[in-house]
Amino acid sequence: MQDLFSLQGKVALITGAAQGIGREIALGFAQSGADIVGVDINEERLQKLKGEVEDLKRRCLVLKVDLVQPENIDRMVADALTAVGRIDILANIAGVNVHKPAEDMSEKDWDFVLDVNLKALFFCCQAVGKVMLRQGSGRIINMSSSFGIVGFGGRTAYAASKAAVANLTKTLALEWSAKGINVNAIAPGPVWTEARHELFSNPEFYGNLIKKVPINRTAKPAEIVGPAIFLASEASSFVTGETLLVDGGFCAQ
Numbered sequence: 203m204q205d206l207f208s209l210q211g212k213v214a215l216i217t218g219a220a221q222g223i224g225r226e227i228a229l230g231f232a233q234s235g236a237d238i239v240g241v242d243i244n245e246e247r248l249q250k251l252k253g254e255v256e257d258l259k260r261r262c263l264v265l266k267v268d269l270v271q272p273e274n275i276d277r278m279v280a281d282a283l284t285a286v287g288r289i290d291i292l293a294n295i296a297g298v299n300v301h302k303p304a305e306d307m308s309e310k311d312w313d314f315v316l317d318v319n320l321k322a323l324f325f326c327c328q329a330v331g332k333v334m335l336r337q338g339s340g341r342i343i344n345m346s347s348s349f350g351i352v353g354f355g356g357r358t359a360y361a362a363s364k365a366a367v368a369n370l371t372k373t374l375a376l377e378w379s380a381k382g383i384n385v386n387a388i389a390p391g392p393v394w395t396e397a398r399h400e401l402f403s404n405p406e407f408y409g410n411l412i413k414k415v416p417i418n419r420t421a422k423p424a425e426i427v428g429p430a431i432f433l434a435s436e437a438s439s440f441v442t443g444e445t446l447l448v449d450g451g452f453c454a455q
C-alpha cells in the first residue's frame with residue numbers, strides 16, 4: 203500500500219521555520235521526504251536549520267523575509283520558484299503574541315500581532331495559492347490556536363487573530379478545494395517552546411494552566427509535527443476547511 207504519510211518528491215515552504223514549532227515541522231517534513239523552503243526573520247537560526255535538513259539528505263533553501271511587508275512575500279515566492287520550481291505545501295507557522303490586559307493594549311501592540319498572525323498569513327496564502335492554482339494541487343496549513351477557539355485573559359489581539367485564522371481557513375477552503383488545494387489549520391494548546399519558556403517556568407502560571415489541560419501537561423513542539431504531516435499528506439485527502447485541535451483536551455471542556 204502507498205505510504206499515506208509520505209511527502210517524498212514534495213516541496214514544502216514553512217514560515218517561522220527558524221525555531222519552535224515551525225522548526226520542528228520543517229525537520230519533520232524533511233524526514234518524511236520533502237524538500238524544504240524555510241522562511242523567517244532570524245537568519246542565523248535559518249542557517250542552522252539548513253544544515254540539519256541537508257543532513258537528512260533533503261534540499262533546503264532558506265530565505266530571510268520579514269513577512270509583515272506584502273511585497274516581501276511576492277519576492278519570497280519568486281525566489282522559491284526560481285530555486286526549487288514548485289511549492290506543494292505551505293505551512294504558515296510564523297506568529298507573535300503580546301500579553302497585556304485589554305485596557306492596556308495599544309494600537310501598536312494590536313497591529314504588531316494582527317500584521318504577522320493574520321495579514322501576513324493571508325498574503326502568504328494568496329501568493330502561494332496562485333502557484334498552487336496553476337499547479338492544480340497544493341496543501342495549506344495555517345497556524346491557529348486553542349485561544350482562537352476559546353478565550354483566554356490577556357490575549358485580546360492574539361485570540362482575535364487566531365479565531366480569524368480559523369474562519370479564513372474555512373473561506374479559502376470554499377474557494378480553492380475544488381481546484382485541488384486543501385486548506386486546513388492546526389490549533390495547538392499550550393506548547394513548551396523557547397518563546398513560552400519564561401511564562402511556563404512560572405510555577406503559579408504553569409499550575410493554573412495545566413489544571414485546564416486534561417492530559418495534564420504542556421505539549422512538546424514535536425507533538426505538533428504528526429498532525430502537520432497528516433494535513434500535508436495523502437492521508438488527509440478528503441479533509442479541508444478544518445481546524446484541527448491538538449490541545450491535550452484543553453477545548454473539550
Ligand SMILES: NC(=O)c1ccc[n+]([C@@H]2O[C@H](COP(=O)([O-])OP(=O)(O)OC[C@H]3O[C@@H](n4cnc5c(N)ncnc54)[C@H](O)[C@@H]3O)[C@@H](O)[C@H]2O)c1
Pocket residue numbers: 217218219220221222223224241242243244267268269270295296297298318345346347348389390391392393394395396397398
Ligand atoms: N507555543 C504555544 O503554546 C503555541 C500554542 C498555539 C499556537 N502557537 C502558534 O504556533 C506558532 C509558533 O509558535 P512558537 O511557540 O514556536 O513561537 P516562536 O516564537 O518560537 O516561533 C515563531 C517564529 O516566527 C518568526 N517570525 C515572527 N515574526 C515574523 C515575521 N514578521 N516574519 C518572518 N518570521 C517571523 C520568529 O522569528 C520565530 O522564529 C505561532 O503562530 C504561535 O502563535 C503556539
